[in-house]
Amino acid sequence: xxxxxxxxxxxxxxxxxxxxxxxxxxxxxxxxxxxxxxxxxxxxxxxxxxxxxxxxxxxxxxxxxxxxxxxxxxxxxxxxxxxxxxxxxxxxxxxxxxxxxxxxxxxxxxxxxxxxxxxxxxxxxxxxxxxxxxxxxxxxxxxxxxxxxxxxxxxxxxxxxxxxxxxxxxxxxxxxxxxxxxxxxxxxxxxxxxxxxxxxxxxxxxxxxxxxxxxxxxxxxxxxxxxxxxxxxxxxxxxxxxxxxxxxxxxxxxxxxxxxxxxxxxxxxxxxxxxxxxxxxxxxxxxxxxxxxxxxxxxxxxxxxxxxxxxxx
Amino acid sequence: xxxxxxxxxxxxxxxxxxxxxxxxxxxxxxxxxxxxxxxxxxxxxxxxxxxxxxxxxxxxxxxxxxxxxxxxxxxxxxxxxxxxxxxxxxxxxxxxxxxxxxxxxxxxxxxxxxxxxxxxxxxxxxxxxxxxxxxxxxxxxxxxxxxxxxxxxxxxxxxxxxxxxxxxxxxxxxxxxxxxxxxxxxxxxxxxxxxxxxxxxxxxxxxxxxxxxxxxxxxxxxxxxxxxxxxxxxxxxxxxxxxxxxxxxxxxxxxxxxxxxxxxxxxxxxxxxxxxxxxxxxxxxxxxxxxxxxxxxxxxxxxxx
Numbered sequence: 001x002x003x004x005x006x007x008x009x010x011x012x013x014x015x016x017x018x019x020x021x022x023x024x025x026x027x028x029x030x031x032x033x034x035x036x037x038x039x040x041x042x043x044x045x046x047x048x049x050x051x052x053x054x055x056x057x058x059x060x061x062x063x064x065x066x067x068x069x070x071x072x073x074x075x076x077x078x079x080x081x082x083x084x085x086x087x088x089x090x091x092x093x094x095x096x097x098x099x100x101x102x103x104x105x106x107x108x109x110x111x112x113x114x115x116x117x118x119x120x121x122x123x124x125x126x127x128x129x130x131x132x133x134x135x136x137x138x139x140x141x142x143x144x145x146x147x148x149x150x151x152x153x154x155x156x157x158x159x160x161x162x163x164x165x166x167x168x169x170x171x172x173x174x175x176x177x178x179x180x181x182x183x184x185x186x187x188x189x190x191x192x193x194x195x196x197x198x199x200x201x202x203x204x205x206x207x208x209x210x211x212x213x214x215x216x217x218x219x220x221x222x223x224x225x226x227x228x229x230x231x232x233x234x235x236x237x238x239x240x241x242x243x244x245x246x247x248x249x250x251x252x253x254x255x256x257x258x259x260x261x262x263x264x265x266x267x268x269x270x271x272x273x274x275x276x277x278x279x280x281x282x283x284x285x286x287x288x289x290x291x292x293x294x295x296x297x298x299x300x301x302x303x304x305x306x307x308x309x310x311x312x313x
Numbered sequence: 314x315x316x317x318x319x320x321x322x323x324x325x326x327x328x329x330x331x332x333x334x335x336x337x338x339x340x341x342x343x344x345x346x347x348x349x350x351x352x353x354x355x356x357x358x359x360x361x362x363x364x365x366x367x368x369x370x371x372x373x374x375x376x377x378x379x380x381x382x383x384x385x386x387x388x389x390x391x392x393x394x395x396x397x398x399x400x401x402x403x404x405x406x407x408x409x410x411x412x413x414x415x416x417x418x419x420x421x422x423x424x425x426x427x428x429x430x431x432x433x434x435x436x437x438x439x440x441x442x443x444x445x446x447x448x449x450x451x452x453x454x455x456x457x458x459x460x461x462x463x464x465x466x467x468x469x470x471x472x473x474x475x476x477x478x479x480x481x482x483x484x485x486x487x488x489x490x491x492x493x494x495x496x497x498x499x500x501x502x503x504x505x506x507x508x509x510x511x512x513x514x515x516x517x518x519x520x521x522x523x524x525x526x527x528x529x530x531x532x533x534x535x536x537x538x539x540x541x542x543x544x545x546x547x548x549x550x551x552x553x554x555x556x557x558x559x560x561x562x563x564x565x566x567x568x569x570x571x572x573x574x575x576x577x578x579x580x581x582x583x584x585x586x587x588x589x590x591x592x593x594x595x596x597x598x599x600x601x602x603x604x605x606x607x608x609x610x611x612x613x614x615x616x617x618x
Contacts, residue, residue, distance in 0.1 A: 018456030026472050137607065141600035143551035145558055145574060146592040153585055251461030255555050270559055273471045285468045293459045 004304050012297050019293065020073065023286050024066050073286065087283030090268060097173060098264035101257065102249040104177075104184030109191045110242055116192075117199020118231075124204060132196060139193035144252075148186045148259035155182060171261045183260040187253060191245055198241055202234040209233075240303045247295030251288045337536065341612035348612070354604030361598055364411060365418040372408035376568055381405065388584045398586035400577060406587045409568050410594050416569040417598055419480050420553040421546045424487045429542045432492035436499025437534070441507065441526050451500070454493035463555060465490045470561035483553050483562050491545060498541050502534035509533070536613040544606035547599040554595050570595045 044052075053059050057068055120132035142150075156170035168182045169175040206212065207230055215225045254266035261267070265284055272280040345351045364371055374381045382404040389399045397406035432454075439450040457465075466486040473482050506512065507530060515529050556562035557571030565572060570591035577587035 014452055015455050015459050018452070019459050022456060022460070023468065026468060137603060138600070141547065141603050142596045143554060143599060145551070145555050145571070146596050149574070149578075149581065149588055149592060153582065153589075157582055248461055251464045254463065254467065254559065258559065269467065273467065273559060273561055276471075281468060281471050285464050288464055289460050292461050296459070 001304065005301055008297065008300055008304075012293065016290070016293060017070070019289055020070055020286065021066060023282060023289065024069055025062075026282070073290070087280060090280060090283070091265065091287070094263060094265045094268055097262055098250055098253050098257070098266060100177075101180055101183055101187060101253055101262060101264060102246055104180040105188035105191070105249050106242060106246055108184055109188040109195050109245070112188075113192045113195030114199050114238060117196040118203060120196070121200040121203035121207070122226075129200075132200070136193035136196050139189050142189065144186050144189060144255050145259070147189050148183070148256060151182055151186060152259065173262055179262075183256050183262055186259070187249055187256045191249070195238065195241060199234070199238055202237050203230060206230045206234040236303070236306045239306065240299045243299035243302060244296050247288075247292035251292055337613065341536075341609075344612040345608060348608045350604050351608030351612075354601050354608060357597065357601035358605060361414055361601060362418055365415040368408075368412045368415065372405075372411040374405050374408040376404065376408040376412040377566065381408075388580060388587075390584070391586065397590040398584070400573075400587040401580060406573075406590055409573060410570070410590050413568040413570045413573060413591060414594065414598070416480055416557075416563050416567060417550045417553060417595070420483055420487070421550040421598075421602065423480075424484045424491070424549045425542050425546045427484065427488045428491045428495050428545065429538060431488070432495025433499045433535075433538050435492070436496040436538075437503055437526065437531065439496065440500040440503030440534075441522075441530060447500070450496065454496045457490055458493040458497075460490060462487070462490045462552065466552065466556055467559065467561055470556060478561060478564050479567065480563060483556060486556075487549055487552055491549075494545070495538060495541060499534060499538050502537050503530055506530045506533045540606065540610040540613055543602065543609050547602035547606065550602065551595070551599050 057065055060068075116132050116135075120129040123129045152170045155167060160166050169179045170182060173179045212225060212229055215229050216222075250265075253264060254269050256262070257264045257266035258270045265288070269281060269284045272284070369375065382402050383399075384403045386395070386399050387401055387403040389395060389403075391398050395405050395407065397410060400406055400409070435450050435454075439447040466483075469486040469489065470478060470482060473486075512525060512529050515525050520529075553562055554569070554571030554574070557569045558575045560575065562571060563569040565576075573591040574588050574595075577585075577591075581588045
């Protein structure tokens with residue numbers, strides 16, 4: 001296990017360097033002179049401009065600038081905007097909102113996705129199975145952009161007008177945990193569909209394997225075959241899918257947060273794109289990409305713990 | 314017609330496994346013609362491609378002509394004249410939805426072709442030649458694979474800037490982030506095809522590397538790539554709408570469903586038609602290509618049967 005973990009960690013280094021370098025090159029390629037932009041339409045005093053360029057390290061060669069940026073990241077410093085606001089202070093408070101949204105989505109997809117998947121696998125070929133497959137087809141086809149607005153309209157206006165009750169809040173985070181239910185579901189829809197299909201295939205494949213036939217043949221009760229042998233073996237790919245999805249959900253939250261007005265990193269990202277604050281955009285994307293990469297790394301290590309075959313490949 | 318081209322071409326390869334009555338391709342085509350999901354998906358996709366190629370056949374109003382918008386009729390509901398109502402500027406939502414199909418279909422198809430050719434080609438090289446070409450290409454792919462697509466596209470497009478954004482930049486941003494997936498799939502398929510007996514036989518008969526790669530390995534490794542490419546098409550269309558909604562994708566006056574959703578948003582709770590109709594068409598389009606992809610996967614992947 002130690003050797004596998006070491007090898008996997010070493011493999012992650014070029015990926016991390018590569019992604020950060022890619023992001024960095026995009027910043028480097030930003031059109032226009034950021035220092036001149038600080039002065040607006042007025043020409044900056046050349047002495048001041050030179051001092052500012054030196055202060056932000058803009059005169060160093062590309063590789064040196066990249067080194068400063070990379071070492072900064074590993075010290076928790078995601079740079080400052082050219083208006084001298086540290087990018088990390090922009091994250092304060094917003095990170096929790098996005099994390100809570102992603103966790104809500106993750107719990108929903110675990111319950112709904114795994115539940116539907118197991119149910120349809122046990123009723124393989126019957127109408128229930130066909131119905132679940134049709135539902136997953138629809139869930140994959142409705143982008144969060146559409147699902148978000150439709151549910152907002154239906155829950156927030158139509159249902160509220162006809163019943164007089166507000167079931168779940170449709171915007172903001174004023175109502176605590178309940179505010180995350182609807183956006184969490186919208187964020188989770190695509191993953192629910194994938195997880196349902198993954199669970200279904202995984203359980204069906206396990207049920208076909210030799211050790212299950214042996215267990216049935218030696219007269220083990222059906223419930224015990226399912227619980228002890230089939231489920232435990234088919235859950236491994238699901239755990240890894242869920243783990244990797246946390247990073248993806250946080251990265252994908254930008255559209256959901258924009259629709260539901262949740263003050264998370266995604267909404268900040270949207271607003272920064274709108275205001276053309278490119279350094280903030282880059283800072284946020286860097287953090288989210290790092291979370292995504294690290295989540296995938298953790299999942300790979302977890303996979304090796306759960307399934308020893310991986311370690312000995 | 315297309316039936317004949319698909320069934321005839323692999324016939325040359327059936328002699329390799331002579332005891333099998335039909336090749337994977339004619340088998341798959343036989344399955345697809347009888348698959349309701351495929352037929353519905355294909356019909357929807359054909360209609361949408363027709364709409365995007367000739368929108369004037371479906372709408373008598375040219376949605377790009379600003380004179381057709383009538384501010385006096387702004388934000389009206391469904392009438393006999395305006396089937397889907399009018400938007401905030403008094404433009405006809407139906408004709409805008411019809412003209413908006415073009416961007417979605419273009420982005421979906423062009424991105425699919427580029428990622429398949431580039432990613433698939435690199436995967437073929439990496440899998441076939443191995444060694445340093447594999448190490449180099451696979452590591453490069455890992456870097457782009459590690460970036461969540463929507464975030465990466467948002468980053469690239471926000472740097473390019475709104476002024477030069479359009480179908481081309483959206484396609485480029487999505488292609489940069491999606492080609493590694495095709496590389497991985499092609500590479501794995503090529504590696505498993507490379508060790509098959511017929512490849513060893515071809516090599517023993519003195520076939521050149523190029524001939525082995527294109528005539529023997531490619532036809533036997535391309536199935537999973539086609540499946541992934543078809544499934545991706547719907548994802549690209551949804552991504553374009555999302556990026557245009559966020560303001561970094563296609564820009565006005567180009568008509569895009571994502572842009573229409575974003576424009577209609579401020580008045581959406583009072584007058585939902587200008588938002589709901591593009592949303593409906595977006596979902597139907599994604600559904601059409603997801604259905605196609607599902608059916609193609611069922612037909613080409615015998616493991617799932």
